[in-house]
Amino acid sequence: MKNILITGGAGFIGSNFIRYTLENESAVKIVNLDSLTYAGNLDNLADLPDQVRYDFIKGDICDRALLDDVLFKYEIDLVVHFAAETHVDRSFLNLEIFHQTNFIGTLTLLEAFREYYLTVDEFRRKDLHFHHISTDEILDLYIQTKNRFLRTAWKNQTRFMRHPKPPVM
Numbered sequence: 001m002k003n004i005l006i007t008g009g010a011g012f013i014g015s016n017f018i019r020y021t022l023e024n025e026s027a028v029k030i031v032n033l034d035s036l037t038y039a040g041n042l043d044n045l046a047d048l049p050d051q052v053r054y055d056f057i058k059g060d061i062c063d064r065a066l067l068d069d070v071l072f073k074y075e076i077d078l079v080v081h082f083a084a085e086t087h088v089d090r091s092f093l094n095l096e097i098f099h100q101t102n103f104i105g106t107l108t109l110l111e112a113f114r115e116y117y118l119t120v121d122e123f124r125r126k127d128l129h130f131h132h133i134s135t136d137e138i139l140d141l142y143i144q145t146k147n148r149f150l151r152t153a154w155k156n157q158t159r160f161m162r163h164p165k166p167p168v169m
Contacts, residue, residue, distance in 0.1 A: 003029045007061050007109065008083030008097070010040035017080065022050050029053050031068075034083065035060045061105035069114035079113055081106065081132045093142050106132065109117045 004021070008014045008031035016091050018030055034040045036058055048054055055074075059066045070076070084102050113130050120128060 001027050001029055003031065003074045004078045005031045005033060005070060005074065005079060007033050008040070009080045010034040010036055010042055010044055010056075010067070011082060012039070014082040015041075015044035017082070018045065018054070019048060021050065022048055022053060029074070030054075031055045031057065031070060031076070033057045033059050033061065033070060061109050062100060064112055065109050067109060068116070071112060071116040076113075076116070077127055077129070079109070079130045081109055081130070083109075084134065127166045 002025075006014055006018060009018050009030075011034070014032070014034070018032060021028060021030060030053060032045070032054065034056070036042070042056070045054075045056070057066075057070060059070075061067065061081075083105060089147070113128075117125060117128055
């Protein structure tokens with residue numbers, strides 16, 4: 001049995017990933033860690049095909065003690081990290097929440113998994129994996145290509161506009 005930790009599994013993409021995995025992989029146990037913010041909704045998971053192979057934990061990826069507990073208690077083999085604050089327009093209201101979840105939370109999860117990985121015997125290490133499914137808002141403002149582009153939110157749509165100069169940092 002493979003034990004999978006999914007962060008942000010009550011959101012749209014995460015819940016569909018959980019449903020798909022339970023329907024198509026019989027030898028998995030899924031642990032869903034979600035803080036149930038604006039994007040998370042347990043109704044998305046109400047009709048899962050196999051509740052026996054599914055556990056939900058309400059919690060924050062910034063909580064290192066909780067992450068350590070989950071990784072060791074469930075002997076996690078795979079982390080699929082969906083948890084993120086999304087929608088650029090929301091970042092204008094409170095950038096600190098975006099920073100806390102998208103950067104600090106991801107770093108906390110990576111560090112917890114790294115330390116967990118180091119405690120596992122070498123034979124099992126080769127089967128441990130971490131997948132980060134990111135939103136485009138993680139590194140949002142400027143995309144470095146041949147030309148420079150500035151990404152702006154306008155009327156609830158994201159548009160790319162040519163920007164003549166690189167950003168001043």
